[in-house]
Amino acid sequence: MSSPQPDFLGPDVAYQATPQKPGKPRRPWRATLVVALLLPPVLLGSGWLAQSDSTLLLLLGVIVAMVALLVAWAYAGAGPGTFVAIFGLAFMLFVGPAMAETFLDRQGVRTPAVVAGFGEMSPRYDRARTCKLVWEDRDTGEIGRVETGGLSACTDDIKAGDPAVVVVDPTGWQFPRMADDVESASTTTWAVTGGLFVAMELMFLWGRARKFG
Known part of the structure; x- marks a missing residue:
């Protein structure tokens, strides 16, 4: 008959920890x-x-x-x-x-327009006015309108009825602007x-x- 096995390990038996799998290194x-x-x-x-x-x-x-x-x-x-x-x-x-x-500046379509009137960009500046432009689209024949300009484009010497040039974004992403106000960075x-x-x-x-x- 075999001798019974001890229910516990004695104090003289060294404790061995279960080896842990190494974790993934941080990257x-x-x-x-x-x-x-x-x-x-x-x-x-x-x-x-x-x-x-x-x-x-x-x-x-x-x-x-x-x-x-x-x-x-x-x-x-x-x-x-x-x-x-x-x-x-x-x-x-x-x-x-x-x-x-x-x-x-590089891809915009420059189209002849007419100055139909004026507006104010800011009430703080008397000369900071805008020009109201009207033009006819070359391809569709539709009438385009925009109020744009400022000190650099819509100057005091421009009168209602004067010819102007408007630059239209062919993708329609940006507002049309006066040609004098368009310049590459x-x-x-x-x-x-x-x-x-x-x-x-x-x-x-x-x-x-x-x-x-």
């Missing part, structure tokens, strides 16, 4: 790469949405940009993330109008935009390096 570079690559095009798209003549699309662009900057702020940390948000917002405010002005504007882009990305990478460096 913060994946999230860093995704956010760093997606943030610029998201802000660029938001800036382009803000140039639309639709208020709804403008608000959508602002909301998308705020969400993207909030995510970048959270990933970079409070300190660097604040700079990421500041540089990112400035980048969006520069790149949106720069793209819109350049596109309208300058080299300085693009240089500032590029500098803001680089600063935003460097601040984000610095914040991630502080977290996992």
Whole structure:
């Protein structure tokens, strides 16, 4: 007859822990790469949405940009993330109008128009008036109307009934504008935009390096 087995291990028996499976190593570079690559095009798209003549699309662009900057702020940390948000917002405010002005100058359809009247851009400035333009679409024959201009385009020497030139966005994305008010973004504007882009990305990478460096 076999001897009974003890119900417990004595104090002299060393305790051996069950070996644990090693967990998956953290790979913060994946999230860093995704956010760093997606943030610029998201802000660029938001800036382009803000140039639309639709208020709804403008608000959508602002909301998308705020969400993207909030995510970048959270990933970079409070300190660097604040700079990421500041540089990112400035980048969006520069790149949106720069793209819109350049596109309208190069791709816009210049159409003869007539000055039908005037309006005021701001009551604080006597000379900041707008010109009400009327023109006929070359392709459809439809009559187009817009109130546009300002100090740079709708000058005091323009009278009602004078001929003018209106630049129409072929995609219908932007408001038509007077030809004298349309000009591609300058080299300085693009240089500032590029500098803001680089600063935003460097601040984000610095914040991630502080977290996992």
